[in-house]
Amino acid sequence: MMAxxxxxxxxxxxxxxDELLDLMIEKLVERRKAQFASSxxxxxxxxxxxxxxMLFSQAxxxxxxxxxxx
Numbered sequence: 001m002m003a004x005x006x007x008x009x010x011x012x013x014x015x016x017x018d019e020l021l022d023l024m025i026e027k028l029v030e031r032r033k034a035q036f037a038s039s040x041x042x043x044x045x046x047x048x049x050x051x052x053x054m055l056f057s058q059a060x061x062x063x064x065x066x067x068x069x070x
Contacts, residue, residue, distance in 0.1 A: 004028065 002009060005024065012021065050058075 002012065016024075
């Protein structure tokens with residue numbers, strides 16, 4: 001973070017309020033999300049994931065219901 005803002009930790013501690021730090025972090029997260037979205041990249045944790053609707057629609061034909069005649 002500090003490299004992105006070109007400041008040292010001491011400068012942040014001595015000159016920034018908690019509110020300013022919160023705002024800077026919030027804006028950094030927004031900027032990173034926008035960069036990630038525009039790159040079209042998929043994170044390792046999201047690789048191979050499908051929505052629940054897609055999963056159930058695909059699994060519908062794979063499940064066989066057996067009536068045991070209780």
